[in-house]
Amino acid sequence: MNVMPKMNRRSFVIGSAAAGGGLAIGFDLPFGPKEASAQLATPELGVWVVVKPDDTVVVRIARSEMGQGTITGLAQLVAEELEADWSKVTYEYPTPGENVKRKRAWQSYSTGGSRGIRESHEYVRQGGAAARLMLLQAAANEWKVPVEQLKAENSTITGPGGLSTTFGKVAEAASKLPVPEKPALKDPKNWKIAGKPIKRFGTRQRVTGQQIYGFDLKMPGMLIATIKECPVFGGKVKSFDAAKVTSMKGVKKVLQVGDTAVAVVADTFWQAKTALDALPIVWDEGPNAKVSSASIAEWLKAGLDADQAFVGNQNGDAKAAIAGAAKKVEAVYSYPYQNHVCMEPMNATALYTPDKCEVWVPTQDGEGSFAAVLAASGLPADKCDVHKIDLGGGFGRRGGFQDYVHQAVRIAKEMPGTPIKLLWTREEDMVQGRYHPVMQCKMVGAFDKDNNLTGLHMRLSGQSILASVRPQVVEQDKGRDALTFQGVFQSGEHAFGYSVPNLLIDHSMRNPHVPPGFWRGVNINQNCIFIECFMDELAAAAGQDPLTFRRKLMDKHPRNLAVLNAVAERIGWDKPAPQGIYRGLAHMKAFNAYVAGAAEVSVTGDKIKVHRIVAATDATYAVNPAQIDRQVAGSFVYGLSALFWQECTVKDGRIVETNFDTYDSMRIAQMPKVETISMPSGGSGPWGGIGEPTICVAAPAVMNAYAKATGTRIRSFPLKNHKLQIA
Amino acid sequence: MARFTVNGRAVDIDVDPNTPLLWAIRENVGLTGTKYGCGIAQCGACTVHVDGVATRSCAFPVSAAEGKQITTIEGLAQGNTLHKVQQAWIEHEVPQCGYCQSGMIMAVAQLLKNKPKPTDADIDSTITNICRCGTFQQVRAAIHAAANA
Numbered sequence: 001m002n003v004m005p006k007m008n009r010r011s012f013v014i015g016s017a018a019a020g021g022g023l024a025i026g027f028d029l030p031f032g033p034k035e036a037s038a039q040l041a042t043p044e045l046g047v048w049v050v051v052k053p054d055d056t057v058v059v060r061i062a063r064s065e066m067g068q069g070t071i072t073g074l075a076q077l078v079a080e081e082l083e084a085d086w087s088k089v090t091y092e093y094p095t096p097g098e099n100v101k102r103k104r105a106w107q108s109y110s111t112g113g114s115r116g117i118r119e120s121h122e123y124v125r126q127g128g129a130a131a132r133l134m135l136l137q138a139a140a141n142e143w144k145v146p147v148e149q150l151k152a153e154n155s156t157i158t159g160p161g162g163l164s165t166t167f168g169k170v171a172e173a174a175s176k177l178p179v180p181e182k183p184a185l186k187d188p189k190n191w192k193i194a195g196k197p198i199k200r201f202g203t204r205q206r207v208t209g210q211q212i213y214g215f216d217l218k219m220p221g222m223l224i225a226t227i228k229e230c231p232v233f234g235g236k237v238k239s240f241d242a243a244k245v246t247s248m249k250g251v252k253k254v255l256q257v258g259d260t261a262v263a264v265v266a267d268t269f270w271q272a273k274t275a276l277d278a279l280p281i282v283w284d285e286g287p288n289a290k291v292s293s294a295s296i297a298e299w300l301k302a303g304l305d306a307d308q309a310f311v312g313n314q315n316g317d318a319k320a321a322i323a324g325a326a327k328k329v330e331a332v333y334s335y336p337y338q339n340h341v342c343m344e345p346m347n348a349t350a351l352y353t354p355d356k357c358e359v360w361v362p363t364q365d366g367e368g369s370f371a372a373v374l375a376a377s378g379l380p381a382d383k384c385d386v387h388k389i390d391l392g393g394g395f396g397r398r399g400g401f402q403d404y405v406h407q408a409v410r411i412a413k414e415m416p417g418t419p420i421k422l423l424w425t426r427e428e429d430m431v432q433g434r435y436h437p438v439m440q441c442k443m444v445g446a447f448d449k450d451n452n453l454t455g456l457h458m459r460l461s462g463q464s465i466l467a468s469v470r471p472q473v474v475e476q477d478k479g480r481d482a483l484t485f486q487g488v489f490q491s492g493e494h495a496f497g498y499s500v501p502n503l504l505i506d507h508s509m510r511n512p513h514v515p516p517g518f519w520r521g522v523n524i525n526q527n528c529i530f531i532e533c534f535m536d537e538l539a540a541a542a543g544q545d546p547l548t549f550r551r552k553l554m555d556k557h558p559r560n561l562a563v564l565n566a567v568a569e570r571i572g573w574d575k576p577a578p579q580g581i582y583r584g585l586a587h588m589k590a591f592n593a594y595v596a597g598a599a600e601v602s603v604t605g606d607k608i609k610v611h612r613i614v615a616a617t618d619a620t621y622a623v624n625p626a627q628i629d630r631q632v633a634g635s636f637v638y639g640l641s642a643l644f645w646q647e648c649t650v651k652d653g654r655i656v657e658t659n660f661d662t663y664d665s666m667r668i669a670q671m672p673k674v675e676t677i678s679m680p681s682g683g684s685g686p687w688g689g690i691g692e693p694t695i696c697v698a699a700p701a702v703m704n705a706y707a708k709a710t711g712t713r714i715r716s717f718p719l720k721n722h723k724l725q726i727a
Numbered sequence: 728m729a730r731f732t733v734n735g736r737a738v739d740i741d742v743d744p745n746t747p748l749l750w751a752i753r754e755n756v757g758l759t760g761t762k763y764g765c766g767i768a769q770c771g772a773c774t775v776h777v778d779g780v781a782t783r784s785c786a787f788p789v790s791a792a793e794g795k796q797i798t799t800i801e802g803l804a805q806g807n808t809l810h811k812v813q814q815a816w817i818e819h820e821v822p823q824c825g826y827c828q829s830g831m832i833m834a835v836a837q838l839l840k841n842k843p844k845p846t847d848a849d850i851d852s853t854i855t856n857i858c859r860c861g862t863f864q865q866v867r868a869a870i871h872a873a874a875n876a
Binding site for chain 1: 743753769800822823825858867
């Protein structure tokens with residue numbers, strides 16, 4: 001079993017943090033446990049590295065593994081600085097509780113915003129380097145020779161006159177030495193482990209059925225719960241007739257959970273689900289029971305021309321440029337609600353006694369889970385712990401939202417001493433999401449008489465994630481949600497990739513009752529469609545090639561331009577496409593990475609075939625090129641599934657789609673060939689993320705090719721609403 | 728009551744006959760490698776072999792398994808020797824989160840049994856499992872590698 005650590009929740013940084021948007025988001029919890037309970041390996045060489053007497057190197061990992069390969073990448077970085085023999089490297093997760101106890105020695109546990117590696121690479125590498133220096137010093141002390149004469153390589157230390165020892169032999173002595181602060185790091189040019197396509201941890205157990213996910217946990221005496229929350233967001237439980245199901249086989253308890261949900265606890269999931277399906281529940285649907293997708297769309301539409309709007313990016317006078325334009329181009333786009341649909345539905349296992357509450361959960365943020373355990377159990381931090389389990393998909397659903405942890409603890413609290421495994425059905429997962437927010441966008445471009453773009457106004461109208469999730473951050477920014485402008489912001493890790501003489505990008509905030517969330521890529525998904533499809537519209541209006549048109553606006557954006565040029569060259573932009581094939585492009589800076597995509601498509605009637613994708617990524621450094629290939633290729637499955645099929649429709653205040661039969665996802669037959677160009681430009685600047693950025697270029701690259709093929713511009717999604725299919 | 732064989736072992740379990748085979752395998756037999764993803768035979772995460780036929784066990788009542796031979800992901804290897812599909816999956820590093828891969832592998836093992844050298848078109852028409860991480864590019868490469876192993 002891969003369960004482990006413990007900890008607490010502290011500070012949480014979202015999307016476009018320190019560099020630009022200033023979106024460092026913190027919240028505090030009461031904490032201060034006094035006793036350690038984690039069974040971490042020893043002896044420790046600082047907090048990040050353990051070397052055992054048998055030379056096994058254990059790297060501590062704070063972030064979560066959900067398929068993106070972050071634990072392998074982080075271990076590579078530590079092992080690199082340690083000069084470890086990679087074949088001896090393994091890892092462990094310190095628990096959130098242990099992190100609290102040690103005053104947050106492992107810093108952030110949050111694994112979202114593509115931050116796993118890019119946010120922590122420096123301090124984990126320093127952890128590896130510090131451990132190496134401690135091992136060297138221990139050997140120097142033993143041999144009584146100056147440490148400068150010693151060398152560490154491949155988990156072995158050598159010294160003058162043929163002296164040689166291994167890490168394991170000096171680890172115990174090294175662990176008693178002071179931990180060097182801020183040791184020098186290697187020049188990445190000299191990397192031997194980092195930067196290589198090293199095989200990731202955990203593959204064998206994932207192909208033999210041995211990997212334990214949260215759904216698979218077994219504990220002595222454990223019971224299974226499943227739950228239904230009021231399907232109308234904002235509604236509550238009015239009543240339920242427990243007597244109708246309490247005598248059903250295996251049923252142990254029927255209970256209300258908070259104001260909004262009802263759960264059945266039984267010996268098995270199937271018994272619990274069967275009973276819950278049979279349980280009569282009356283909901284008080286509350287004030288939102290008449291809201292529909294159409295009513296939401298009407299509200300958003302009014303925001304496209306509203307006077308009040310928050311500004312995310314501005315220079316010159318866009319409105320004057322538009323008013324005085326020789327030619328004006330206008331288009332309105334819209335983007336729907338979408339669900340993450342992790343393959344493993346939400347779940348958490350809780351064991352509560354009056355003295356202690358422990359939770360086992362697949363989580364993108366162990367500290368967030370810990371905070372939920374404290375809140376739901378009412379116990380102090382030193383009596384709580386969280387054991388992280390590798391996730392069956394995360395995509396943003398399992399980070400900032402810990403609703404299922406709250407539920408599991410509340411149920412467990414009603415049955416002290418009995419481990420409760422709360423499993424959601426797919427249907428519950430679909431109707432209780434934290435959805436990709438809805439957004440509409442009016443784009444207006446202004447040209448002078450020589451077809452130069454003189455002004456651009458991008459007006460967003462729609463839902464803010466942070467207003468719902470971190471209202472204090474929005475409050476601090478005088479009501480603005482800067483995250484809304486990801487990819488088109490004035491500066492920082494989501495900076496706009498064009499220079500336009502007169503520019504205005506603003507947002508009329510409209511927050512429907514449907515709970516929004518961080519959906520892999522977050523707000524770049526719609527913003528990249530809006531800006532990159534419209535760039536093609538502008539180019540067409542100016543009678544120019546879309547690439548040529550873009551390049552004229554990108555002088556001051558060399559890294560955006562470099563990835564765009566790279567995909568253009570590889571796809572063969574300057575050469576004629578094969579008969580019947582049409583090409584489209586898109587690019588964006590997101591999560592500090594520069595990404596571009598080029599697509600080749602053909603269109604036959606209502607069928608779109610995506611033949612080939614070229615995708616380029618400059619993430620400053622490439623820690624594991626094989627994992628980058630996989631993340632980038634997978635991004636097109638995620639992004640094109642959204643483009644073709646995925647919309648969560650609102651009717652009577654609730655989500656209509658309840659499973660894959662009405663909310664489809666790409667299969668192998670539909671997946672285009674994806675060629676990845678990883679082009680890390682190096683240097684001392686911030687590193688970029690990998691897991692999310694590329695998704696946003698998938699849809700606009702394909703839609704630009706579609707427009708070229710057909711002369712028709714589609715501006716609302718998904719494409720199934722236009723009776724278009726993927727071939 | 729239902730009696731059938733799982734990975735060569737006879738089992739005799741006391742469950743409601745409408746219980747899906749998936750949940751009987753996971754909760755009564757205790758093998759959790761077979762996954763729940765949708766419950767309506769759409770995603771394929773629950774694929775097992777029933778008398779040698781790839782079957783989505785989430786929509787297959789345990790009563791229909793009476794007397795059948797069931798193979799799950801845990802029974803695909805021969806002792807310590809992995810099935811060639813599992814081996815190819817490791818060599819091509821197919822899994823990301825891995826949750827769908829038990830079902831994917833079971834579906835592919837069946838495909839290769841029926842078509843030892845499948846074309847891309849064979850793969851497209853037969854392998855319809857959902858993978859949200861988007862591993863399909865590696866899945867395709869690994870299928871061809873396994874076919875040529």
